[in-house]
Amino acid sequence: MTAYILNLVVLISIYAILSTTLNFIIGYAGIFSLAHAVFFGIGAYTSAFVAMNLTPSFFVAIPIAMVLAALTSLALALPALRVRGEYFVAASLGLQMLAVTLFSEWKGFTGGIGGVIGIPPVEIFGFALVKPWHFLILTLVCLALVIAIIQRLVHTSFGRSLKSIRDSESAALAAGKNITVIKTLSVVLSSSLTALAGGLYAFYMAFINVESFMLATSVLVMAMVIIGGTGTILGPIVGAALLMLLPGALSYLSFLPQTEIGSIQQIIYGSAMVLLMIYRPGGIVSPKTRGEAA
């Protein structure tokens, strides 16, 4: 039971990093991306590759993964963010499709459909994290770090610029803001922090394949952000916890046909999204109070 809970908390923490980093661009910059799983995947595959071919050191594998994800996101953001928001959504969807093919076919790097097996345990200053609670501490520290970085960023001049672009792109332009640079930088930052989650996932699971980095994952993370509450620090974490706990919670309801749990889960996701859009469009954690700042 303890192992089960530990596993759940580690996975919730990893997905909370994903939703927090996606919320950084959705909630604060108004950029909707359907390619979040791509950067999650780049982080996971790169960390695995470095761990298996170079060193399993956290301080080598993760930074390399983050740089590679940042560079890939730059290639997406620079052309796509010059145009209006909906084009970025389309471009990110294209990247997601392309990446799935690449992840499936590039056997030398990703292991193809079969994936990568036998990823060694991550090491921190030569100490291998082999026990689940070791990993729990690492993921919680990483989550806290990501939250702290994003919390700090949104309260700086850069965060204010992002929010101004989200609220009115034309007014931000008229105020002298180079919105292409600002939006590109936000996507690069978000993607590199997403790669951190990918690296943690690869080291924790010791096995990865393309199934974890498909469009469904991008949509799931977006649902976590929207259900939890965009533009808030707590919202994406609440969203990640809820959506990760849901499958487990449903399996405890003995009156439900266990073979249909997947379908029931989809019905619940869909209904929750519709009800939230009607009654609480800002998400579960939303600054609705009059006079309260986002």
Next chain:
Amino acid sequence: MNMQNTAYDTTAAQPVTEQETLLKVRNLQMDFGGLKAIQDVSMDLRAGIVTTLVGPNGAGKTTLFNMITGHLKPTAGEVEWLGDSLLGKPPWKIARQGIARTFQDLRLFTHMTVEENILTVMEQGGWLWQSGGMSAKTARQERVASILERTGLKDKARVRAIDLAYAERKFLCMARIMATDSRLWLLDEPASGLDPNSYGLFLELLRSEVANGITVCIIEHNLDIVVNISDRIAFLDQGRLLADGLPDEILNNPELAAIYFGER
């Protein structure tokens, strides 16, 4: 109809011809498909004075602002700022050259506080930090406090723009433009919908900024404002500049009045 105003001081407009020309618009044209929104418009905006654009709805006044500020690319013509062409430059570069604007539909940063709305306009650096360090940060904060005081928004500093009353939103637009270091302000109906008290404060604010050297071009339908603050008036109709001159010449022209009020 006589649009003459007794409060208007004609001596204010006398030195106009000697003023430095900040912005030159030459043979500007804007076509939206078959619609000619702006046709062969040429005019100058001179330093230190208030030029008012008047004309009926659909005359092309806001389109002209959009072309000057780079939000629309003209079909033909030239826009020059202090002798340099602005054509092809993105709006943010034009803004940084010293041309600020407001929007008819306000376009506030609605989910940010009043204070943040003003502060972010001063923070034009696109990277993760602003140049100048702590001293520049302190200077920005002091300037925000001063602008809040002058616009009557001091008590609303921590309130989100979306939660402001209409007149307060209008003053936030003014506060934002005051936060720029621009020499030229393009104001799109800044006083529409203001109650008499707010209207008085608005006029006082605008006059003091003009006295401090700000050049203003204003789109306005309220004739009381037009006659009270204009040094020059440009009259547009159906995309054409029909007249550009001293307020007395324009306001007492019966033909222009007939066009303005839809009598022809």
